[in-house]
Amino acid sequence: MKRVAIQGGLGAYHGIAAENFFVGDEVEIVPCTTFKDIFTGIKKDPNLIGIMAIENTIAGSLLGNYDLLKESKLPIAGEFKQRVSHCLAVLPGQTIHDVKEVNSHPIALMQCVDFLETIPGIKVVEHEDTALAARDIATKQLKGVAAICSVRAAEIYGLEILARGIETNKHNFTRFLIFGNKWIVDEIQKDEVINKSSIVFTVPHNEGSLSQVLSVLSFYHINMTKIQSLPIIGREWEYQFYVDVKFDNYERYQQSLVAIRPLISDLKILGDYPEGRQSEN
Amino acid sequence: MKRVAIQGGLGAYHGIAAENFFVGDEVEIVPCTTFKDIFTGIKKDPNLIGIMAIENTIAGSLLGNYDLLKESKLPIAGEFKQRVSHCLAVLPGQTIHDVKEVNSHPIALMQCVDFLETIPGIKVVEHEDTALAARDIATKQLKGVAAICSVRAAEIYGLEILARGIETNKHNFTRFLIFGNKWIVDEIQKDEVINKSSIVFTVPHNEGSLSQVLSVLSFYHINMTKIQSLPIIGREWEYQFYVDVKFDNYERYQQSLVAIRPLISDLKILGDYPEGRQSEN
Missing domain, CATH: 3.40.190.10 (Periplasmic binding protein-like II)
Incomplete structure (x- = not known):
């Protein structure tokens, strides 16, 4: 039995995605009013699992949810790409x-x-x-x-x-992240192959500093699947970077992090996880 | 006299930003209901200037506005960073x-x-x-x-x-882009130094393909100030990139575009323009 906290009520897309992610397991949906409440819920009940939309093919990234995840320090257990039809x-x-x-x-x-x-x-x-x-x-x-x-x-x-099917674009997918305390994540990821990671870092505002970081990653055969520069609150028009990477060799990925560390600051690993499936419809 | 089409009515932030961008000029605000209407307005009245929010330090990029600008083929004349206090x-x-x-x-x-x-x-x-x-x-x-x-x-x-001052974050800036037909943009940019550009391109989903492009840009001393990967509608989880670059030497920038062209596809220049000012408050 998986108990999964979602924002929204029964029938919400978050719940549908949770059931699809944990297909074959019994899932109990714990409705929450806000995304913040999911994290409060996990603090009170450390065995609770969270699920949260992180990007959508139409609306782009949900920056606030990235912040919540980063601040919580709860690792990502996995992802699911859910077709959203209204x-x-x-x-x-x-x-x-x-x-x-x-x-x-x-x-x-x-x-x-x-x-x-x-x-x-x-x-x-x-x-x-x-x-x-x-x-x-x-x-x-x-x-x-x-x-x-x-x-x-x-x-x-x-x-x-x-x-x-009243959504403007029929290729409307939302990517959900599943997260929780470390022992829960370890259990979810048991017997899974870890081949993806979401990281955040800051680079100095020098010419070429990001390209150096990405070059090093590519030398280590790390493939970038998403990048987004984000304004740093309080330092307008300076940016930090949210990057998703994919890799075949987990050790090589770990080595690449060691290699980029001197070129960046404030590195945070939001989670290492298996690349997720996409819903059929 | 500058006639500037905005989304919204008198007193909207778009109008305030337009007046700040054209400080010293007389500005007539032409209210429009939607962002799309600004482009329809410019089609009917080719001398009209448009202004549109493109990113915000809190909400991130306005992806729909990027699409509108790209489809319209109207070049960017300049940018203005407006403090937004509600x-x-x-x-x-x-x-x-x-x-x-x-x-x-x-x-x-x-x-x-x-x-x-x-x-x-x-x-x-x-x-x-x-x-x-x-x-x-x-x-x-x-x-x-x-x-x-x-x-x-x-x-x-x-x-x-x-x-x-009821906004959550007091460092709340919105970046506005000013655009119009080429002859209008040429007039606005007269006597200005062009040192910034917004471009869009697609790279193959190979390992390292983006890092190659960014490396070439850095060899040409082109500094990236913003990058965002965007899902390509209809090709879920493939990405194109919106990139803002800054440079000191316009000729070098032009050469860098020639140099990256074989590495990318679908390159579109949304505009070359002078880096914008930021409002005082």
Whole structure:
């Protein structure tokens, strides 16, 4: 039995991704109100596992979640790439002509912006979670209000689906990271091959300093799958780098970290983990 | 007289940044509903100048705006880094205890999340623009509703300011890009020293391919100030790169582009421009 803390309610994409990641295991979803609450939850209950969206093919990286993970020092256990397809759900009997307001998570709203433009005058209201937006419509019997949520959430809360696949881009994947205390991560990773890592570091603002670091990594046959420079809070327009790397040889990867250390500062390993699967649909 | 199209209404941060960028010139602000509308506006009126937020020290890059700029082929004329400080504004006579709902642009809402957490049960409603959220409260005489907007917007629309500097992080800068048709850009850049460029390119998913490109740039004394890998829509988890570079010698920069061209594909120059100033406050 895996107990997994997610932001959002039952039927949220985080829960769907958790079940897909732990396929074959029994999963108990522990709903949390905010991403921060997941970390508070793990502090109180050290055996709890966390799952959190980290980037989306449309919205890009969730910078705040990177910060939370870095500050928590909880290692990454793995990743899962979940296809995200939204529907528009309402109380049974309501039609598209009744809908005056739509509630959902800001990123889901952003992903459906083209669909929303087809409903003139609709009021767009942020909700903390896609699934909880659906639940609120059901429990408060909100007429004239639609949720953008997963088909699963619409079904759980007994809503009627007015439109499916309303996301602008059909290649809409979200990458989720699974994390927890070290002994939990060790257990999850047992018998797995570690071939990926997420690291953060700062380089001096000199010409070529990043290219030196990346050259050294490439000499060690470390392949970069993602890079993002991030403003350092308080030092505007200076940057630190979030980098994801892939490798075949874990020892070589460890050696490459030793080799780049003198060229960088503030190196933090967010986690070494096996490259994740992608959901079928 | 500069006519500058912005997303948002009078008192929006885009307009404040435009006036700061063109300091000394008379500026006429042309409000638009969406970022897309700025580009439609320039198509209809080729002398119009556009300004658009491209990254924020808190929210990161605005990926959609990068796409708009790339598709439009309109070159960047320059950049301006604007300090963004929000206030909470209401109808005169209303107090914080009356506020049941807050309206603002999603990024402004995100930037004030800690402040909003101090108002229990407040309903957070997305608005297309910070300044228009303020205007709506004034014109519709909305009681119980507050806007998160600039002090300027609160003043323009006669609202009372309940709290100032409510953004979580006080080092909150937004980088704006100014763009337009080539002859307009040439005029804006007259007598300016070009020392910065924003480029986009794709590299094959081979080990070390990005590090080769960055090495070549560093051999030519081109300094990278920003890098971001971006998912390529339709080719999930493959990436293209948005890179900002700085240089002292324009000819060397041109030569470096010739040198990296065989290593990359789909190179697009979003613009060559002078490094921008930063607002005082």
